[in-house]
Amino acid sequence: MKTISVTCAIIHFEDKILAVQRSETMKLPLKWEFAGGKIELGESEIDCIRREILEELNILIEVKERLTPVTHQYSDFKIKLIPFIAEYLSGELKLREHCSFLLADKDELINLDWAEADLPILKEFIEL
Numbered sequence: 212m213k214t215i216s217v218t219c220a221i222i223h224f225e226d227k228i229l230a231v232q233r234s235e236t237m238k239l240p241l242k243w244e245f246a247g248g249k250i251e252l253g254e255s256e257i258d259c260i261r262r263e264i265l266e267e268l269n270i271l272i273e274v275k276e277r278l279t280p281v282t283h284q285y286s287d288f289k290i291k292l293i294p295f296i297a298e299y300l301s302g303e304l305k306l307r308e309h310c311s312f313l314l315a316d317k318d319e320l321i322n323l324d325w326a327e328a329d330l331p332i333l334k335e336f337i338e339l
């Protein structure tokens with residue numbers, strides 16, 4: 212089965228972290244995730260995450276660090292999820308695809324109902 216490469220960003224708003232909830236009509240409905248999306252043909256990982264964040268959230272970010280990618284097999288597709296730590300730079304946050312968002316303390320994140328592929332990323336981030 213083909214593996215889909217997806218970037219996502221753990222975005223700091225000062226001391227809070229942004230989590231977003233997938234809408235009912237998306238794949239993995241109502242699961243929480245870090246905003247991001249699929250890498251387009253010929254696009255770099257960094258260009259992808261900046262583009263996806265602008266498209267989905269209407270904000271600019273500064274990418275700080277790449278964490279360890281996670282390969283995860285869902286029942287009907289397989290993804291390689293590439294996480295970045297980033298900082299909010301500018302723009303008014305608007306949800307263009309997701310149904311809700313949360314600005315949470317790092318230690319509150321684990322309580323959300325995450326997309327499965329995010330769990331190893333969350334663990335690595337919490338232990339940083």
Ligand SMILES: Nc1nc2c([nH]c(=O)n2[C@H]2C[C@H](O)[C@@H](COP(=O)(O)OP(=O)(O)OP(=O)(O)O)O2)c(=O)[nH]1
Pocket residue numbers: 217218219237238239243244245246247248249290292326327328329
């Ligand atoms: N953006 C993002 N996607 C994630 C995360 N965890 C996770 O399993 N995914 C999955 C959900 C999607 O199937 C895929 C990302 O593609 P996408 O954001 O373009 O999702 P999409 O709903 O447009 O997908 P599709 O319907 O076009 O197939 O990766 C995450 O933390 N962030």
